[in-house]
Amino acid sequence: MAFQTYSLFVLSIIMISFGHVENRLNLLQLQDDIDKLKADFNSSHSDVADGGPIFTERLSSWTERNEKRIILSQIISMYLKMLENTDRSKAHVRNISEELHTLKESLSDGSKKIEDLKDLTKLQMSDLKIQRKAVNELFIVLQKLGDTSSSHKRKRSQFQRLCKC
Numbered sequence: 001m002a003f004q005t006y007s008l009f010v011l012s013i014i015m016i017s018f019g020h021v022e023n024r025l026n027l028l029q030l031q032d033d034i035d036k037l038k039a040d041f042n043s044s045h046s047d048v049a050d051g052g053p054i055f056t057e058r059l060s061s062w063t064e065r066n067e068k069r070i071i072l073s074q075i076i077s078m079y080l081k082m083l084e085n086t087d088r089s090k091a092h093v094r095n096i097s098e099e100l101h102t103l104k105e106s107l108s109d110g111s112k113k114i115e116d117l118k119d120l121t122k123l124q125m126s127d128l129k130i131q132r133k134a135v136n137e138l139f140i141v142l143q144k145l146g147d148t149s150s151s152h153k154r155k156r157s158q159f160q161r162l163c164k165c
Contacts, residue, residue, distance in 0.1 A: 010055050010056060010059075010075070026099065029095065030095070030096060030099060032092070033091075033092035033093075033095045033096050034092075034096065036090070036092040037086075037092055037093065037096060040086065040087070040090070040093075055075050058071060059071060059072075059075075069107055069109065069110035069113075070110045070113045070114060070117075071110075072107065072110065073104065073107035073110030073111045073113075073114060074110075074111075074114050076100050076103055076104050076107065077104065077111070077114075079096075079100055080097065080100050080101065080104065083096065083097050083100070
């Protein structure tokens, strides 16, 4: 039962975050399809609760809308990858996959950002040429960081002036 609520919760967050709130009927249909998928995966097995949630726990630290788009695009990709190996002849699997593909298309910017992050982890920072390029870009990077932090400070100070807390 907890997994059922968990799956609906994750899909609800995904749909709400990307403007699919008007598709309430889709969400209700998806709940039925998810119930069937749970039966396929025997998700009522006792080991499902071991180790806690795998997605919802990570969602809580991603608070900004654009941040959520990044993590949710990755989560959707993982669901789609999981469903690649399921029986596509079943209508509920096709329905869930189609909805996830639709959501994935609306997140193309989040997917690109994930790829940028992955590419950064692959950089060979011990390579002298990469080090030279990095040093040449250091001032610009620090400048961007300063722009980002000062805009957050401005937003916070504006809020404090407005708030009579």
